[in-house]
Amino acid sequence: MKAQLQIYMSPKNNQLFPGFKFVKSSGGIEEYTLQKNDLTVLVLEDHSAPVATLMVTYHVGSRNEAIGYTGSTHLLEHLMFKGSRNFNKEKGTAIWTELQNIGAQINATTWNDRTNYFEVVPSEHLERAIAIEADRMRFAFLRDEDRQPEMTVVRNEYERGENSPFDVLDKNIWATAYLAHPYHHSTIGWRSDIENISTERLQEFYHTYYWPNNATATIIGDFNKAEALALIKNYFGEHNASKNNIPEMYTEEPEQEGPRRTVVKRAGQTGVVGVGHKTQEGLHEDTYAFQLLGKVLSEGKTSRFYKTIVDRGLATSLLMYDFPLKDNGMFITYIFLTPDTDHQTVEDIVLEEYKKIINGGVTKEEIARAKAQTRASVAFSRDGSYAVASALNEAIAIGDWTFYTTFMDHIEKVSTIDIQRVAKKYLVEEKSTTGWFVPKTKKMG
Amino acid sequence: MFQKQKRWAEMGIFKKQVIINAEQEGLKTLVMPTGVKDVITFAGSFLGGSLFSPETNRKIAPITAAMMDKGTLSKDKYTISDILESVGAELNFSSTRHHVQFAGHCLKDNIETVIQLLAEQLRTPSFPDEELTTLKTRMVGNLERLKEDTKQQAMISFLRSLYPQNHPNHRLTVDETINHVKSVKKHELKRFHEKYYGLGNLIFAAAGDVDPIQINETLGNQLNGWGEKKTSLNFKGLKARLNKENETKIEIPEKTSMDMYLGQAVGIDRDHPDYYPLMMAIYILGGNFSARLMQTVRDQQGLTYGIGSSLAGVSFGSDGYWSTWGTFAPDLLDVGKNATMEQILNWYNTGVTQEELKAKKTTITGSYKVSMDSTGGLTAQILSNAEKGRSVEYLDQHPDTIRRLTLDQVNSAIKNYIDPNKLTFVAAGTFTDE
Numbered sequence: 001m002k003a004q005l006q007i008y009m010s011p012k013n014n015q016l017f018p019g020f021k022f023v024k025s026s027g028g029i030e031e032y033t034l035q036k037n038d039l040t041v042l043v044l045e046d047h048s049a050p051v052a053t054l055m056v057t058y059h060v061g062s063r064n065e066a067i068g069y070t071g072s073t074h075l076l077e078h079l080m081f082k083g084s085r086n087f088n089k090e091k092g093t094a095i096w097t098e099l100q101n102i103g104a105q106i107n108a109t110t111w112n113d114r115t116n117y118f119e120v121v122p123s124e125h126l127e128r129a130i131a132i133e134a135d136r137m138r139f140a141f142l143r144d145e146d147r148q149p150e151m152t153v154v155r156n157e158y159e160r161g162e163n164s165p166f167d168v169l170d171k172n173i174w175a176t177a178y179l180a181h182p183y184h185h186s187t188i189g190w191r192s193d194i195e196n197i198s199t200e201r202l203q204e205f206y207h208t209y210y211w212p213n214n215a216t217a218t219i220i221g222d223f224n225k226a227e228a229l230a231l232i233k234n235y236f237g238e239h240n241a242s243k244n245n246i247p248e249m250y251t252e253e254p255e256q257e258g259p260r261r262t263v264v265k266r267a268g269q270t271g272v273v274g275v276g277h278k279t280q281e282g283l284h285e286d287t288y289a290f291q292l293l294g295k296v297l298s299e300g301k302t303s304r305f306y307k308t309i310v311d312r313g314l315a316t317s318l319l320m321y322d323f324p325l326k327d328n329g330m331f332i333t334y335i336f337l338t339p340d341t342d343h344q345t346v347e348d349i350v351l352e353e354y355k356k357i358i359n360g361g362v363t364k365e366e367i368a369r370a371k372a373q374t375r376a377s378v379a380f381s382r383d384g385s386y387a388v389a390s391a392l393n394e395a396i397a398i399g400d401w402t403f404y405t406t407f408m409d410h411i412e413k414v415s416t417i418d419i420q421r422v423a424k425k426y427l428v429e430e431k432s433t434t435g436w437f438v439p440k441t442k443k444m445g
Numbered sequence: 446m447f448q449k450q451k452r453w454a455e456m457g458i459f460k461k462q463v464i465i466n467a468e469q470e471g472l473k474t475l476v477m478p479t480g481v482k483d484v485i486t487f488a489g490s491f492l493g494g495s496l497f498s499p500e501t502n503r504k505i506a507p508i509t510a511a512m513m514d515k516g517t518l519s520k521d522k523y524t525i526s527d528i529l530e531s532v533g534a535e536l537n538f539s540s541t542r543h544h545v546q547f548a549g550h551c552l553k554d555n556i557e558t559v560i561q562l563l564a565e566q567l568r569t570p571s572f573p574d575e576e577l578t579t580l581k582t583r584m585v586g587n588l589e590r591l592k593e594d595t596k597q598q599a600m601i602s603f604l605r606s607l608y609p610q611n612h613p614n615h616r617l618t619v620d621e622t623i624n625h626v627k628s629v630k631k632h633e634l635k636r637f638h639e640k641y642y643g644l645g646n647l648i649f650a651a652a653g654d655v656d657p658i659q660i661n662e663t664l665g666n667q668l669n670g671w672g673e674k675k676t677s678l679n680f681k682g683l684k685a686r687l688n689k690e691n692e693t694k695i696e697i698p699e700k701t702s703m704d705m706y707l708g709q710a711v712g713i714d715r716d717h718p719d720y721y722p723l724m725m726a727i728y729i730l731g732g733n734f735s736a737r738l739m740q741t742v743r744d745q746q747g748l749t750y751g752i753g754s755s756l757a758g759v760s761f762g763s764d765g766y767w768s769t770w771g772t773f774a775p776d777l778l779d780v781g782k783n784a785t786m787e788q789i790l791n792w793y794n795t796g797v798t799q800e801e802l803k804a805k806k807t808t809i810t811g812s813y814k815v816s817m818d819s820t821g822g823l824t825a826q827i828l829s830n831a832e833k834g835r836s837v838e839y840l841d842q843h844p845d846t847i848r849r850l851t852l853d854q855v856n857s858a859i860k861n862y863i864d865p866n867k868l869t870f871v872a873a874g875t876f877t878d879e
Contacts, residue, residue, distance in 0.1 A: 048480030049817040100735040101804040103811015122814040149747025152777075156750040159702035159774050163595060163874075221818075246448055267699035277640040301514075301526035315577045316586035338586035369531050376533025379483045383653070384819030440699075 006030060007402060014165050017226060019233045021223045023184035027405030029392070030225075034233060037241040039212035041232055042401060044220045044388060052221035053385040054129040055118040056137070057396045058207035059216075062187040063112050063326065064249050069197050071189015073149075074110040076153050076202050080117065081108070082146040087132050095132055102128065105386070107427035110187050114327040114397035120386045123222040127231050133217070134235035137210055144199040146156035151195060158188050165268050166319075166334065169437040173274050176262040177330060177433035211242035216396050221385030253278075253328060260433040270316075270440030273343050275350045276332040279422075282324025284400035286425070288410045289418040290322050290331060295370035296362050296419070297353065298333065302369065304353050305333065314341045314349075331426065331432075343436045354427045378408045391426070457841035458817070463656040463827060465837065467812050471644030471673045474664060475827050475837065476657040479820060483552050486820035487559075487651035488828045490544040492676040493641035496613055502633070503617060504625040507540040508580065509634045510571035513547075514538060514854045515576040518569040522576065525562060534559050538566075542613050543678065543761050544832060545642070550820075553654045557663050564667035567642060572631050584626045593618050595704040596770075598695050599873035604758075606691050606869045607766055612683040614758040614766065643674040652823040678761050681687075685764050687708030688867035695873035703778050703874030707785060708754075708768035711862045715759040715833070722858035723756060725850050727767055729797045729805050730754045730788070736805075737788050742771065748781045749773055760833065767863065775877045782870070796856035810844040 011022040011030065020041070023031040032041045062073050087093045099106040105120040117136075119129035161167040171186045178184040188194070216235065219228050256278060261333075280286045298305045298320040309315045315335045322331040335346045381391040395404035459477070466474045498505040516522045529536055534551035536559060547567075551559045591597050601616045608615040617625070646810070649664055688709040713719055731754025732739035738752045752771035759765030769789065773781035816822040830840050 046480070049819075050814050053818075094735070096735040096740075097804070100627070100733050101807050101811075103808050103813065103815055105812075105815055108736075120815050120818060122811050127812075149745060152747035152774075153743055153750055156702060156772060156774055156777075157749075160750060162701040162773055165593075209735070267593070267697075269593050270586055299789040300530040302523055302530050311579060313582040316583045316590070336586070336590070338582055339589050372531055372533040374533070376484075376550075378553055380550060383481050383484050383486070383821070385820055 007081060007406075017229045019237065020229055024402075026402045029405060030403070031401070032229065034232075034236060036237045037212040037239050038218040039232075040235050041229065041429065042216060042218040042392060043225055043228065045223060045225055046220060046385060046388070047222045050123050050222050052123040052126045052219065052223045053118060053120045053389040054126065054133060055116055055220075055389040055393055056133045057114050057116045057216045057218065057393050058209060059113075059214050059246070059397075061111050061113045062185065062189070063182050063396070064247075065182055065185070065189070068193060069201055070185040070193045071154070071158075071187070072193070072197050072202055072205050073115055073196060074187055075150070075194065076142075076205055077108045077110045077115050078150050078154055079142050079146055079202065080136055080140050080149065082143070083141045084132075084136040087134045088141065094217060095136070098128060100130060111397065112183060112187065114136055114393065116393050118386070126223055126228065126378050127294070130231045130235050134238065137212065137215065137236065138209070138239050139385045140206065140318065141437050142199065142203050143204055147199045147202065153192065154188075155194050155301075158191055158194060161188060165266065165272050165437040165439075166263075166336075167267070169272050169274050169334075169435050171262055172331075173261045173276050173332065173433050173435040174330070176260045176435070177256070177276055177278060178250055178253055179211070181327060182249065182251065183253075183325070183327065189315060196341040197419060209212050211246070212236055213241040214246045216401070218389050218392055218396075220392075221419065256431050259429045262433070262435045264435070264437060265438045265440055268437065270339055271337040271341070271343050271439060272336045272433040272437035273337065273346050273350070274332055275347060276330045276433045276435075277427050278433075279322060279329050279331050279426050281327050282329065283400055283403065285410075286418075286422045287324050288407075289414050289422040290409065290426075292367060292370040292372065292414055293357070293362070293423060294320050294322055294331070295373050296366045299370070299373055305335075305350070307345060308349050308353060309335060313338055314346055324394070324398050324403070343438070354423065357420065357423045358427060361416050364416060367414070367416050367419065374411050375408060400401065410443055415436075457838065459827070459837040459840040463837045466657075466661045470668070472647045472649065472664060472668060473831065474651075474657075474661055474662050475831055476650070476653050476655050477823055477827060478657070479652055481653050481838050483654050484550060484820060485553050485556055485653040485655045486507055486550045486824045487649065487652055487758065488546065488548040488824050489649040490541075490546040490828060490832055491642075491646065491647040492543060492678065493545040493637075493644065494541045494543040496542050497641055497676070498637070499633075500611060502628060503565040504622065504629055505633050505637050506545070508577075508584075508626070508629050509637045509642075510538045510540040510545050511580055511584075512572050512577065512634060513566045513570055513579070515550055515563050515629060516573050516877040518571050520565070521573075525566065528558065528562055531557065534811045536566075537781075553656075556655070556659065560660070560663045561667055564664075564671075568668075568671055570638060572634050574578040574631060577629075577631055577634070579782045581626050581629065585623055585785065588619050588623050588626065593697055595697055595700055595702065595873040596772075598702040599706045599871045600770075602693050602695055602873070603708070603768065603869060603871045604766070606686075606693065606871070607688075607710045608685050612685065613761070613763045615684070641676055642675055643672040644668060644864055645676060649829060650824050650828040650831065652815045652827065653820040666864055682793060685708075685712065685766070688864060688869070690867055691869040694876060696872065696876060697874055700874040701774070702772050703775055703872055705771050705773065705778065705782060706768055706787075706871045707770075707782070707868055709864065710764060710766045711756065712764045713759070713862065714762050714764060716762075719854075719858050719861065720756075720759065721846060722768075722850055722854040723862050725802065725805060726754045726792075726797060726855045726859045727754050727845070728809070729801045729855075730792050731769055732805070733808065735808075737792065738769065738771075738785065741788055742781065746784055747800075748777055748784055752785065775875050778872055778874075778876075780873075786865075790865055793859055795860045796859060797852070802850065802852055802855060806847050806850070809847045813844055
């Protein structure tokens, strides 16, 4: 693991590739820049299975949206499958067909800080995936006749989310916690924006953010590096860098000066409690202490919340997350109540456990266990080309892909004092946003 | 251009790389070393799933499995969890219709510890009273939540329409399941454990940075002397109800999206010669995004986020079913159903094309390779194949089985097993009219 902390500034065996500038390597992953257009390229050869993953991550997410066009990053992601110059239905080369017919796993996801498109392919088909991603980077059709039916598809995705008490409560908590910053709205966006955003606005969004100098292409798996980089140069090298600078999102969330609450009442069977606290940006050193604190509180049957809540029959399950984000994130605990449990009882237990950590910290045994759990999960994040690409994708999103390769080294340095310090700093009432999903007593079918 | 990858494609990877022990004392291990470093994924099973529960209470088997991590005669739940969590390992127990299953992963240095614990948990569970009470409370909570799950409610109703009670594909209502959970007694669990948990048909599969000799020796030592159970599958007598046109609407208030199931029983299982032709026909209709339903009802008409079609419930001698599932906004349900039916009728009346068959053959054979990307995918494939009593060579032969399918076989299967005039339709959610 120690080797992963080292970041090398010259290529292995001093190997050079025409058209590329070596930037650095870490954890076996090498970073290059395609000199023609500043596309960032990450490569890791791994011949464990006859499979390769290509992932293109654009540095744009719902964080780059505002009122009137929330959800546009996501809607645009859908339209990116509707055809581009060389890959379209008219030519008999539709993207889904081209890739699924060779057995590829293919999809795209949008989140707060990034949009990613990926293909997991039998490795002899890597070129096809590269050709498609390069083509739609600058030549996507984005036609109004495609947006209209896709809008209702996305609206049904939104409607499905609204069926879930958890999804609804999660949206409400973020909307309550963030007033100015665009983390206020979820990636799917508000319904009226999904319905009314114009094709022209989506095209504008595309022509602002979809450029090689605002993207990272990652290739992991069973390929030859020299050949793969040649393919990247051949296909992505067609594009120029953007003429204009990629706009920065500059809105900052004002300091929260008191606790906030939200309640959602809908037909349902059982309640949900969510307790969130604003935290630091993902690349801040405090992130690592929070990652361990999350495990102490909620991972496994020895965790504090499992013992004090689930084991007492007060909840069917719990979920905690504190995904590292580009800007300040949230440390949120969700408790799914059993039928006879009241919300306040569980909320009080959560806050009491936070107080215990603020006042007494965590034990050496707890932190050792949390580190072991993290060590194993880091090892498993190398199990398969998609697993590596997927983990890298989130590190790219927050601004530094070596967050992935150096993560465990930072975790090893966290002490019990660090965990107590971050709990004192962030898990305070003034920074909290609490939400309840309260089922209305309507008879279910 | 990639010579090495061509070699991969030509290899019988499973036959060459999966190491199988001789079936000793009712235990079969299948271990596949791969190039991944440090990690091992494992999974295993034996007969003793919910179908082996007494007919009066189908939850005895799943609750017995769920109690495996609640304590042994020498270790309480927290001691067990601490052993696993202190090395970052995971070990979970569950129950399918037919099998008790366990699955987990760990770093290679800890595999012996995890296997020792697995064996102890399976052999000497203590079934603590207070753990059973808490487990039942949590299960009831989860089941109550299922009442507002539009997809689950539609699926349960769909399968109840197709299959009689005690058929492997039948489902209990949520309220029936809650009653079964509440009435489970500790002595019933102990009796069930005594009857079904043991060697005989135990399979252990693992993939990753694994030493087959170490696995075999550790398992052999830990399971030595565990009693052998003569359990076998015997559910072939029960058949689906006769198909007929049938419609059910389940009202669930304040839901913004509805779930629809549409389909019928097909009368054959996975070992029937027509299974693969019919599976292929249904895959072309709705097996993935580039299949007909997603390309038309979603991509062209924009009526749904998700729609698909599959052949299921065909394992271990069960006569299976074909189902088409989709989600629609409440005011688009009728339009969505009609659009789906239009595709089904077109598929039934004119069959599939040679071009579609060719494309889906490469999809399925390519997917086989892609599924090798992780130890989890490999382990799942190896275990599932072994549970069906098949050799590992079957996995290598699977692509050829698919390649050999002819257009006539596939289109004949549609005519022989599908009757669009006798479809069961179920929708669950908030209806906009009537």
